[in-house]
Amino acid sequence: DGGITQSPKYLFRKEGQNVTLSCEQNLNHDAMYWYRQDPGQGLRLIYYSQIVNDFQKGDIAEGYSVSREKKESFPLTVTSAQKNPTAFYLCASMAGDQPQHFGDGTRLSIL
Amino acid sequence: AQSVAQPEDQVNVAEGNPLTVKCTYSVSGNPYLFWYVQYPNRGLQFLLKYITGDNLVKGSYGFEAEFNKSQTSFHLKKPSALVSDSALYFCAVRVLSSGSARQLTFGSGTQLTVLP
16 A cells, blocks of 8 residues: 655654654655644644755754655754654655645654 | 644543644645644544535544634634543644645644543
C-alpha cells in the first residue's frame, strides 16, 4: 500500500547534537511538508518542497534544515540551534489539489 | 494571510447525541477547506474537504461539514456520536488556485470526547 513512512517513531537528542528525522513516501507526490506539533498549538509549518532539489522555509524554520535529493525522500535535521526541539514532528505529501497525506510522526525528546 | 480559528479546545458529547466542532476561517480569495482527525501518537487522517459546489459536504465515518460563506465558517457535524469518535480534530484552509506553495493553515485543534 502507498503511504508515508516516518522513522524513528521516538528519538532522543543530547545537548549540542544534531538529529535527522526520516520521511519517505511511495505515493509519487511532488510536494512534501514538515510540521511541528505542540500541545494546544496545532500544526506549524517548518519547511516544504514542491519539487526535487528545491525547498522553502515555512513559519518556524529557524534551527532546522532539510534536503530534497529524491522525490521520495524529505529528511529533516533538527540542529543544535533549535533550543526547544521537544515536539511531535509530522511529515506530509501532496499531489495537485488533493488533500495532504500524513505520516505517523516522530516524537523528539531531549535527554 | 490566511488563518483558522477553532474556538473550542474541548467538546464533550454523550454517545448517540449529535456533535458539532466549530471552525471559522479567514482568507483572501476562495477557500479550500479541510477537516482532519488525529488519534493519539498518530498522523492526521483526512475526513472531508470543500472546494466548490454544494455547501454540505459528506465525508468519512458519517461526518459532514457545512460551508457558510457569509459567516466564514466550516463546522464539522455528525448526527449520532460514537465513543470511537473521541479524538483531536483539526480544521485547515488554503486559498484555492493560489499559485503558491499550496500551504495549509491549521487551527489549534479541538479535542472531542464522546461519553458512553
